[in-house]
Amino acid sequence: MAVSRRWLVGLIALLLVLSLYPAGASGQGAVKLTFWSWRVEDKWAYDRMIRVFQQRNPGIAVEFVPFRATEYNTILSSALTAGKGPDIIHLRAYGGLETFTAPGFIAPLDFETVPELKTFSRTILEGAKGRKDGKIYGVPFASQTIVIYYNKKIFAQHSLTVPKTWDEFLALMKTLKDKGVLPLANGGKDGWTLEVLSGAIAPNFYGGTAFFDAVTRGQTSFKDPTYTSALARLLELRPYMHANFMGVDYATMQQLFISEQAAMFIGGSWEIGFFRAQNRNLDFDVFAAPPLKAGQTPWVSSFNDGNYGINAKTPSMEAALKFIRFTATREFGQMFTDMLAQNSAVPGVVIKDPVLKRVQELNRKATPYIMLVGFRWQAPTGSTLLQSALQAMMAGTKTPEQVGDEVTRGLSVWVDSFRGR
Known part of the structure; x- marks a missing residue:
């Protein structure tokens, strides 16, 4: 009997998750967070940004693990359904986010746990909210x-x-x-x-x-x-x-x-x-x-391109929140924009790229x-x-x-x- 690619990808995801250390596992006193993403081509930039975070937080290590974009949703869904998955999750926005928030896979955020979110525009935050409950589930990363x-x-x-x-x-x-x-x-x-x-x-x-x-x-x-x-x-x-x-x-x-x-x-x-x-x-x-x-x-x-969120079942919530708050800082947003030539969703980022600056001007009537x-x-x-x-x-x-x-x-x-x- 023929085996579908979707089923096979899901099986591989489960085997991968079960073969890894548990999310948030620690060793020698350090907390290790895993960060899953579909941005394979951006790994070099995320590794650099993560190094900055780790220098400020020597007790926390973060591993960026990207998957092919066409397979990411299936792999992530299979892992979360099994009660596993990463600590930090690269999430889509709007309906793509709802797919994971509705079953309770993602931890809700608010202005108390991530006070930096207060500075984000209401429009961009709409792409980080669950439609059913109106709660915020992630830090927007780009528009x-x-x-x-x-x-x-x-x-x-x-x-x-x-x-x-x-x-x-x-x-x-x-x-x-x-x-x-x-x-x-x-x-x-x-x-x-x-x-x-x-x-x-x-x-x-x-x-x-x-x-x-x-x-x-x-x-x-x-x-x-x-x-x-x-x-x-x-x-x-x-x-x-x-x-x-x-x-x-x-x-x-x-x-x-x-x-x-x-x-x-x-x-x-x-x-x-x-x-x-x-x-x-x-x-x-x-x-x-x-x-x-x-x-x-x-x-x-x-549109809001997506968000950074936290697995609701991470055993390292405190460390995960520290990293999520880091992604909401102007420092992170500036690095993101400078390295990837994309418009960070973080307010106050200075755009130096001339083409991206032109995009910012056009956004005045978006x-x-x-x-x-x-x-x-x-x-x-x-x-x-x-x-x-x-x-x-x-x-x-x-x-x-x-x-x-x-x-x-x-x-x-x-x-x-x-x-x-």
């Missing part, structure tokens, strides 16, 4: 923003400037295409990248936060013409993507931009450090997707990344529904109106206000 990257050298070669309106954006891409340059690196093979694409473009046309508030409060649905007409704008990008863009996956998108074959890449602020690491000579910057009319301030979608923040709380998630529907729309087999109807009907399973709409 991410969806932007348009552009190759400054290619723009200069063709005397192009950052577009201020949607029509200018389309004209710019036509100019690039006419000159034999691929305007957009984006593709459609991986559905989640199309959700990112919509997060960059659509808010300017559906009205940003006003629509987010209306749809999350049950005053409208995704069948609203305001929303479906915003999705229709994505179809205007197809002529400026790869000829076989539906076969272009995420890794290929990245390589098209890194290798300077494509002039622009629509994606998240998390790409900054990766782009630099892959091509030190790549000269790039970012801008927000332009609005319809000149003079309008463009929206950007943003709107929630609609499906992640508002509709990933139960299954089917808004993201799952939107991603598959957008793939069909971009392939030409569904209309924007059909996408809005499909997403609304799918969410009506658990969103009461969508029933009967």
Whole structure:
């Protein structure tokens, strides 16, 4: 009988957990904390930050153990279900966090146990709260923003400037295409990248936060013409993507931009450090997707990327709290931003990276990344529904109106206000 990969990963996780020393095990008077994460590529940075903590707390050792992102949730869930797992946990945000807080796997935090949380913005803390009880379960580690990257050298070669309106954006891409340059690196093979694409473009046309508030409060649905007409704008990008863009996956998108074959890449602020690491000579910057009319301030979608939490069953709660409080300090946030070129969620961090600084400026008019923040709380998630529907729309087999109807009907399973709409 065939064994599923998911089952096998879960079994391996259990064997791993049972083979390790118990979480928080101590030896020779020192407490040892384990810290699990999906950020394999960031291990070097976390090891450095952990060394700073250990210098301040010589009685506590922390081991950072990353897993492949595609397997992390399964491994973590299997371990926690077995009553094991790490002491410190790299957690997702919003609905991804709820998966682990609802069963009681994560220890709740508050302003008394982690007073540093008082300084965090209310918006960013929403991604660290359980939906059912409203309690805080983690320290937010980063906020991410969806932007348009552009190759400054290619723009200069063709005397192009950052577009201020949607029509200018389309004209710019036509100019690039006419000159034999691929305007957009984006593709459609991986559905989640199309959700990112919509997060960059659509808010300017559906009205940003006003629509987010209306749809999350049950005053409208995704069948609203305001929303479906915003999705229709994505179809205007197809002529400026790869000829076989539906076969272009995420890794290929990245390589098209890194290798300077494509002039622009629509994606998240998390790409900054990766782009630099892959091509030190790549000269790039970012801008927000332009609005319809000149003079309008463009929206950007943003969100809490995740949180640091504590296993509710750790035998070393005092030591774990010390480490969690460290992750909420400005010192930690500054190291995080400087090393990883990401926008730390810790208030007061000084951004030195010029591209990240530009992202910070664009965040002055940020709107929630609609499906992640508002509709990933139960299954089917808004993201799952939107991603598959957008793939069909971009392939030409569904209309924007059909996408809005499909997403609304799918969410009506658990969103009461969508029933009967």
